Amino acid sequence: MENESLIPVVVAGAAGKMGRETIKVIAQTEDMMLLGAVERDSQYLGQDAGEIAGCGALEVPILNDLQSVLVMATQQEIQGVMVDFTHPDSVYENTRSAIAYGVRPVVGTTGLSAEQIKDLTEFAEKASTGALIIPNFCIGVILMQQAALQAAKHFDCLEIIELHHNQKADAPSGTAIKTAQMLAEMGKTYNPPQVEETEKIPGARGCLADENIRIHSVRLPGFIAHQEMIFGAAGQIYTLRHDTTDRAAFMPGVLLSIRKVTQLKTLVYGLEKIL
Ligand SMILES: NC(=O)C1=CN([C@@H]2O[C@H](COP(=O)(O)OP(=O)(O)OC[C@H]3O[C@@H](n4cnc5c(N)ncnc54)[C@H](OP(=O)(O)O)[C@@H]3O)[C@@H](O)[C@H]2O)C=CC1
Ligand SMILES: O=C(O)C1=N[C@H](C(=O)O)C[C@H](O)C1
Secondary structure, three states: OOHHHOEEEEEEOOOOHHHHHHHHHHHOOOOEEEEEEEOOOHHHOOOEHHHHHOOOOOOOEEEOOHHHHHHHHHOOOOOOEEEEOOOOOOHHHHHHHHHHOOOEEEEOOOOOOHHHHHHHHHHHHHHOOOEEEOOOOOHHHHHHHHHHHHHHOOOOEEEEEEEEOOOOOOOOOHHHHHHHHHHHOOOOOOOOOOOOOOOOOOOOOOEEOHHHOEEEEEEOOOOOEEEEEEEEEOOEEEEEEEEEOOHHHHHHHHHHHHHHHOOOOOEEEOHHHOO
């Protein structure tokens, strides 16, 4: 393919676990090119993004100024896409900046509040810029969420347990929050109280998400990303579980999102809406 017809992609958080995986997969993808790589830690400044990702030199130096990379993206023939895998404390500003420059954000970073998502949705609408916020790029997770929606037609009681590596900054996970939101959209309130409960140690019962759904967050070395959903009713327990055993599992969803966001004019929240 000619360079001019490739989707130019900027990766923010280029030296992180997901940033490296994303750069590797873009390097192998015919209809995309890595245009820019941004990282906040100056130890990577000027280093080749491909070398850092472990896929060999791509001649794209890592920079630490997102704005200048976004400017570069605006100068391409095809509108650029920014993939963000940074940190909950940076993702809102990064996404707003990308939309302001007309560079379409594909946001994998979790930890955005409901107000921030609402604000970004309005901003993207005003700018007529496509944007995606995807709490989980893994198809298996979407299948688990769909199965949970089916189960919720028959079960009124459930709790969510999410388990992640201990480098994760935010809790509960974006996936668990989104799952609870999807269940809440069914118009039910779950887990009708049975007795008056007392938490002898605060937090014992996890956190309370939408429509009375409890989420319990486990952080341990050895995990990558896992979610269990336990439904209970008289005489039965129904359990759904998804395990991510390699970050490669997220990559088909990342590539799909990069392609889809170029066709959007508004912000869409959730991979299930673009499948
Ligand atoms: N949607 C999905 O399917 C998935 C989402 N995630 C989410 O993606 C995010 C990143 O995860 P992960 O890769 O594991 O985390 P890492 O900590 O491995 O990587 C994040 C990288 O981004 C850098 N960074 C932070 N802020 C900025 C900034 N403003 N500009 C540029 N770089 C920045 C960090 O630098 P430093 O180390 O100096 O802070 C770090 O190198 C998390 O929110 C995680 O929850 C993860 C997996 C899948
Ligand atoms: O931090 C992670 O690793 C992950 N974060 C996302 C989340 O918060 O749901 C997606 C996946 O679970 C991996």
